[in-house]
Amino acid sequence: MATKVVSDAVCTYCGCLCDDIEVLVQDGKIVDVRHACILGTSRFFDYLRPERMVKPLIRVDGELKETSIDEAVKKAAEILAKAERPLLYGWSMAGCEAHQVGIELAEEIGAVIDDTTSVCHGPSVIALQEVGISTCTLGEVKNRADLVIYWGSNPMQAHPRHMSRYTVYPRGFFRERGWRDRVLVVIDVRKTDTAKLATRFLQVEPNGDYELISALRLAVNGNKIPEKVAGVPREEIEKLAEIMKSCHFGAIFFGLGVTSSAGKNRNIDNVLSLVRDLGAYTKFVIFPMRGHYNVTGFGQVLTWETGFPFAVDFSRNYPRYNPGETTAVDVLLREEADAALIVASDPAAHFPRKAVEHLAKIPVITIEPFRSLTTQYATVAIPSAITGIEVEGTAYRMDHVPLRLHKVVEPPEGRLPDREILKMILEHVRALKTGAGQA
């Protein structure tokens, strides 16, 4: 039996991008995974789960039928070349190499291109465009932080190794005793599993984050605050403000609890400003807890190629960015999109119902390793190889650290990398546009 161990593999589940994974491969199959969390382990083990798509599918008379890759690419290219306002969406579970081809395709056909940021940390991005952000790489927190605050985020469930690898538990250069040298504070609407580990837990009323942030800013800057704010007593807020001001290195990690509750980007604007205010007293940094493994990477690539981090509209032959107008959900809600290409994402399962209803009316092409709700709507569904398991690639960790993704096993027969499929579509679209592909 041919056995090999791939060490220091990069896990492509969440934005932590843990790069210390050991994968045991026997006869070309993954048989053991070490160091990964339960989510990461499932990512490595389930790559051949029954939902894995085998052949390209194409809709004929309402039924999805198996077809060849060439036919599927041809059909996809025809749909996209003909579309007047195509939407290219997804990208957060794909490597940067796929992003680059995707953006080139979007430019070629004058599409709107958007990623899952749009329905996730989009408000965080809009807020940092208003006020900036004080942040760092995660090793800074590991080596220096004596105060760690999770706000509206629950890493125990969503980013299981975040605390043990980067923030609370590891021993760092200036924090030799690990968690004993740090204070963990959790602010959330309920006592989460993360909150149970905290030194201090502040239970904020649902949708009360803006008020609580404002009260903290007032307290940090030495102003009076009411007796109770958003369900949190004054003493607790003042105590936290004092802890924040007197720590040597503080870090806030915020999740969708802050980003997607009432106030949205205004909440983030406020909390980013709080961290900036704290800079007058001590060192403080803040991070959004990015979810999908390469959602950060898409934002980086789109930004360097176009100048904007998400929701870019190429319909005027140059990049235009106007969240609310050029964001995927809005393009669907206004029923503008007349074709969609979905890569490495499942919007049918996550978008508002009205947006999905429009998606169901238009031709949809998917490039995805697994069957999903969206592939059920597809006119053309092309199966792809999994980046980080079957194909190498590049991804950016939630703190912007770029990593090379490993190839652990060979992709199953007929499953091409998404970037290759996109290239084939792009070439076919170009041929169609110049007339050469008419034959």
Added chain:
Amino acid sequence: MTKPILIRNGFVYDPLNGINGEKMNIAIKDGKIVKESIVNPAEAQIIDSTNKVVMPGGIDIHTHIAGYAINGGRLYRPEDGRSTFEPRTSKLRSGTGYSVPSTFVTGYRYARMGYTTLCEPAMPPLLARHTHEELNEIPIVDNMAFTLLGNNWIGMMYLKDQEYELAAAFIAWMLRATKGYTIKIVNPGGTEAWHWGGNVKNLKDPVPYFNITPWEIIHGLAVVNEMLKLPHSIHIHTNMLGHPGNYGFVIGSAEATKDVKIETIKKREQNIHITHTQFSSFGGDSWKNFRSEAEAVAKHVNSHPHVTIDMGQVIPGETTTMTADGPLERGLYEINHLKWLNLDVELETGGGLVPFIYSKVNLVNSVQWTIGLELALLIKDPFQVFLSTDHPNAGPFVRYPQIISWLMSRKAREEALSKFHADTQRRSILATLNREYTLYEIAVITRAGQALALGLSDIKGHLGINADADIAVYDLNPKEELTPEKIEKAFSNTTYTIKGGEIVVKDGKVVQAPMGRRFWANPQTDEELEQTMLRGVSKTFARYYTVSMSNFPVQNEYLPRHNEIKIDATHFT
């Protein structure tokens, strides 16, 4: 195979070969400049350059074009992206941005100005892959990235213990791992102090915990640089940059390397390059009595041939400041209260950004504008001072042609100066300077001098046989009167830009956008020494970095067209 090219009858400015405006023909074949007799005119493309200026392709020794800082700028300044755009064409990609342009248009804009080689001066080792990914998408130009090593924990620890050989082995490994070109130092020790919210205030001020002084870092890295025989010298952004009274840091940093013997596999005459020196030539002790000390700095440079600088010329208007000098950016935020972005990098460096408006009605900004020009006009040998804006810190690179017109025309300077704050002349001697740069000197400060300082003068920055065929043809007739308007117009858009023997710009329009090459330095140190170093370093990695050491080095995939400079550094002298 591209056709050979014959550039005929141009006025050629090629300082490295001593050619000063002579009418000559230049022959190109297979991407190189060749003897004219080799090219058969019947088979060549003929470019008639009668009454035009021919220069080697421009070189920018310091321009923030790729990586974490500039992309942070694009990301958090959509207003900059909305201010300027270039649509796609059948051959070109689209893009946006003025002070923080996107990658494709960065390449096009430089090529239109006749620039063909660019240096990205701030690559954090941990984020090196990002810098290379962006450089791969800046078309046309050859490029390279300088690795940030002036606040590196491991480097500081070796230097503190005066373990120069181990330090050299470590720096060599770092350059290889990051595919970097040289040792970049930004606010030595101060950026590390910033990770606790502090800074270092003078060259003898010890770095918190590491207990090494900026002077020791500068001196130590200069020694290591020459032990490794790197093509370029250390490239430094001095301490206390942007603070009143900081000009002593230029002189002090230069003093720190004065006794370091130059050793390089290439050819260069300096052992320290002090970058964007405008920001380090401030006098006074507060913003109230702020004044220019360019004269003192220039005087020091004039008597110290081991120093080169670049201007960091201020351009009035809006831009985006960005640097690995974290405390500086926080300071700027406290001055202008515009949005502040900070990104510190574990064990290595930091970074910050703040948008900035250089205002003609602001006295400090007005004096700053004079300092860059004073430096260029007061430093006698143009091979010691290069044209730059520290793009985009003092202004976007697209404004270089205006700087050339200021340097070449006293009249243009006087006219500009009259529009700045009325008190400017009391704090600067610019108005008294009569010098006007010649085209020959412009060719030095925009290409020849930069090539020499970078250790690339064998193939770049000149038009001799075997040089890379990177050439700019400008629509400027040196026999006519050169008005500032004519100068600015000519240098804004070339008649032709040729890159690697291919015509990439014609009549100010990009006609094709091939990929350039990445230069990087690969010094090989003694194997046993390297093993000793790695044993120690791998422990530090495992304990304090958040990525595995095996995942740290940049793979060859990120340098699809690279130009490795191999150096044998197995024996130190």
